[in-house]
Amino acid sequence: MEHKLYIYNTLSRKKEQFFPLHENKVGMYVCGPTVYGDGHLGHARPAITFDILFRYLTHLGYKVRYVRNITDVGHLENDADSGEDKIAKKARLDQLEPMEVVQYYINRYHKAMEALNVLPPSIEPHASGHIMEQIEFTQKILNAGFAYESEGSVYFDVEKYNQSNNYGILSGRNIDDMLETTRELDGQSEKRRSVDFALWKKASPEHIMRWKAPWSEGFPGWHIECSAMGTKYLGEEFDIHGGGMDLMFPHHECEIAQNKAGLGKDTVKYWMHNNMITIAGQKMGKSLGNFITLEEFFTGNHALLTKPFSPMTVRFFILQAHYRSTVDFSSAALEASEKGLNRLMDGYARLQKLTGASNSTVETAGLRAKCEEAMNDDLNTPIVISHLFDALKAINLVHDGKETINAADLDELKSVFALYIEGILGLKSETEASAGNEAYKKAIDLLLNMRLDAKRNKDWATSDKIRNELTALGFEIKDTKDGFEWKI
RNA sequence: GGUUCGUUGGCCGAGUGGUUAGGCACCGGUCUGCAAAACCGACUACGGCGGUUCGAAUCCGCCACGAACCUCCA
Numbered sequence: 001m002e003h004k005l006y007i008y009n010t011l012s013r014k015k016e017q018f019f020p021l022h023e024n025k026v027g028m029y030v031c032g033p034t035v036y037g038d039g040h041l042g043h044a045r046p047a048i049t050f051d052i053l054f055r056y057l058t059h060l061g062y063k064v065r066y067v068r069n070i071t072d073v074g075h076l077e078n079d080a081d082s083g084e085d086k087i088a089k090k091a092r093l094d095q096l097e098p099m100e101v102v103q104y105y106i107n108r109y110h111k112a113m114e115a116l117n118v119l120p121p122s123i124e125p126h127a128s129g130h131i132m133e134q135i136e137f138t139q140k141i142l143n144a145g146f147a148y149e150s151e152g153s154v155y156f157d158v159e160k161y162n163q164s165n166n167y168g169i170l171s172g173r174n175i176d177d178m179l180e181t182t183r184e185l186d187g188q189s190e191k192r193r194s195v196d197f198a199l200w201k202k203a204s205p206e207h208i209m210r211w212k213a214p215w216s217e218g219f220p221g222w223h224i225e226c227s228a229m230g231t232k233y234l235g236e237e238f239d240i241h242g243g244g245m246d247l248m249f250p251h252h253e254c255e256i257a258q259n260k261a262g263l264g265k266d267t268v269k270y271w272m273h274n275n276m277i278t279i280a281g282q283k284m285g286k287s288l289g290n291f292i293t294l295e296e297f298f299t300g301n302h303a304l305l306t307k308p309f310s311p312m313t314v315r316f317f318i319l320q321a322h323y324r325s326t327v328d329f330s331s332a333a334l335e336a337s338e339k340g341l342n343r344l345m346d347g348y349a350r351l352q353k354l355t356g357a358s359n360s361t362v363e364t365a366g367l368r369a370k371c372e373e374a375m376n377d378d379l380n381t382p383i384v385i386s387h388l389f390d391a392l393k394a395i396n397l398v399h400d401g402k403e404t405i406n407a408a409d410l411d412e413l414k415s416v417f418a419l420y421i422e423g424i425l426g427l428k429s430e431t432e433a434s435a436g437n438e439a440y441k442k443a444i445d446l447l448l449n450m451r452l453d454a455k456r457n458k459d460w461a462t463s464d465k466i467r468n469e470l471t472a473l474g475f476e477i478k479d480t481k482d483g484f485e486w487k488i
Numbered sequence: 489g490g491u492u493c494g495u496u497g498g499c500c501g502a503g504u505g506g507u508u509a510g511g512c513a514c515c516g517g518u519c520u521g522c523a524a525a526a527c528c529g530a531c532u533a534c535g536g537c538g539g540u541u542c543g544a545a546u547c548c549g550c551c552a553c554g555a556a557c558c559u560c561c562a
Binding site (some may be wrong): 013032046243251277284325327477479 | 526
């Protein structure tokens with residue numbers, strides 16, 4: 001396979017050339033959402049980041065198995081009445097079955113992902129559907145001597161693991177610092193060390209999400225689900241594991257330890273982490289209460305939003321920053337992205353209507369290589385976009401009749417734009433769908449042709465009346481050299 | 489306190505040793521009946537101090553400020 005894709009591996013903190021473990025195939029696991037609330041802008045970041053990777057790897061010719069889990073078991077919540085898991089708690093409040101809550105938010109998550117044009121993963125396993133696998137994995141770790149049972153719960157023995165392995169390899173932490181700095185939490189007394197983490201928790205009487213295990217009736221610890229499901233579907237060794245940077249510690253650190261302890265080998269070759277979305281410089285998140293849900297973006301129904309923003313604007317906004325940088329949200333930044341995106345998509349539509357000339361006076365030949373180079377450099381989508389804007393200038397010049405392009409260059413340009421805009425960046429026109437059927441389009445064309453006649457007769461009153469009334473209805477009318485363009 | 493990372497022009501945001509990133513906004517112009525769109529031009533930056541170098545936004549050191557993680561989190 002002819003490519004030089006470099007991706008940043010959190011393990012080495014360097015960009016590394018990507019070589020799959022198995023020729024032509026890639027296994028990729030990404031931590032998905034906990035479905036106890038609506039998806040917000042922060043959830044869109046990893047979904048879009050790894051959607052781009054999924055699309056690009058597929059474009060390069062790999063057969064990709066992309067696994068993105070659904071955490072529907074919930075995890076311990078650090079509230080006054082802790083011990084009850086998130087999903088169970090929400091269910092009690094709403095007087096619903098836990099799985100009813102889960103289903104509700106999964107449906108909404110899927111709807112938002114579809115709107116953002118995020119391709120569905122190959123497999124979307126639910127933690128609740130893999131309790132057996134999690135119990136088996138926990139048993140393996142126990143058998144290997146890296147876990148212990150205590151009052152019906154099973155804990156990972158971090159100190160013992162660290163004697164023969166490196167707990168902290170991913171996050172750069174060392175165990176001695178952590179022993180000093182870890183805070184006191186409920187259930188600490190059952191654990192030998194504060195750094196130990198739960199593989200299985202015995203359920204308290206009021207805990208409604210519970211399963212039978214050899215140790216107690218309870219529920220799996222937070223980290224074990226990804227170990228169990230990742231290796232079940234991708235094997236004991238696979239290529240890429242992704243997720244948000246906030247999951248690096250403890251979640252991914254624990255996952256590495258669990259896999260090494262239970263399987264005796266390192267499972268993941270490349271660890272990739274997307275950065276956070278900030279709002280006024282602070283992480284946008286549930287716990288801070290400063291998040292904006294995706295639905296609020298799409299409807300504009302939030303105090304911080306000056307207007308609704310379409311899913312594609314949100315997607316484009318995220319792609320205009322590199323995935324490893326924080327990106328600061330503001331309504332002004334969204335508006336700037338929206339305008340840029342509209343210009344790009346207008347140009348893409350214009351490109352389809354251009355006709356080839358005998359020779360090219362614009363230079364567009366290197367575009368494909370430049371975009372590929374940017375993608376190969378750790379998925380640098382902002383650079384890809386900047387190249388597309390450069391080419392956009394050429395498209396507009398040809399469209400205005402100021403420059404020409406030959407048929408071969410035009411075909412190549414169309415091909416590259418289709419590949420990158422639709423195929424890889426996953427941007428789609430949002431005006432097309434709402435523009436409706438052919439008869440409707442022809443009716444608008446008819447009106448605008450009447451306006452064109454009026455203009456030729458210098459009947460500005462009629463001409464302006466048609467334009468102004470259409471504008472009032474939400475149409476955007478642009479005059480061209482000898483015609484018009486419109487969209488709604 | 490520890491770990492990891494950041495500080496770029498009016499705003500967003502790329503860029504790791506020498507070359508215009510790009511978008512948005514603003515200003516001037518071309519085109520146009522007018523407007524919009526499009527194009528052309530102009531403006532313009534690398535937190536501070538020191539060091540390495542012929543040359544640093546880019547490498548090194550110190551300082552300042554900020555963030556994430558260390559408790560569920562994308």
